[in-house]
Amino acid sequence: MSRKTQESKSHVTLSRAQALEFVDHLRKIERGLQGMKRACQELQRSLEENHLASEREHRARENRTSNRTTTPLKSSLIPTKHTRGLPSRKDSPSKSLRFMLPVRPAGQRQTDDRSKGSDKSSEKGSDKGSSKASEKGSDKRSS
Secondary structure, eight states: OOHHHHHHHHHHHOHHHHHHHHHHHHHHHHHHHHHHHHHHHHHHHHHHHHHHHHHHHHHHHHHHHHHHHOOOOSSSTTTOOOGEEEEEESSSSHHHHHSSOOOTTTTTHHHHHHHHHHHHHHHHHOTTTTTTHHHHHHHHHHH
16 A cells, blocks of 8 residues: 555544444445345346347247248149249149149249140130130120
8 A cells, every 4th residue: 555545544533433424325236236146147137138039939940941942732723933934823724733833943933834825725615625724714704
């Protein structure tokens, strides 16, 4: 310690009542600090629990999405990235024709082929090689 602090301490004199009051004040500060420490620990625990819960949710969400992509398709009618070339239900003339269409590579446009297919079935009707389902479809349109 420096000489200056020693001198200042030697000059400070407290009465017994002042000393007890000062000690009481220090104890209150200590209790407040302990309460803050407990609150910080509880907050830390809560943050860790929330973090773990969000990690669990994230993993569960990832599992759900990965399960969807790896599960084999139950039906080829479900539009997915694997059946991109197939027309949707509303665009195809009948359900039986949908399965006869070849799957196109992803780069080709679907709308061009669909419009050609629907024009052929409506114009030709029962001409060469069209199925009974397309004949029924053309009969319904004409009547």
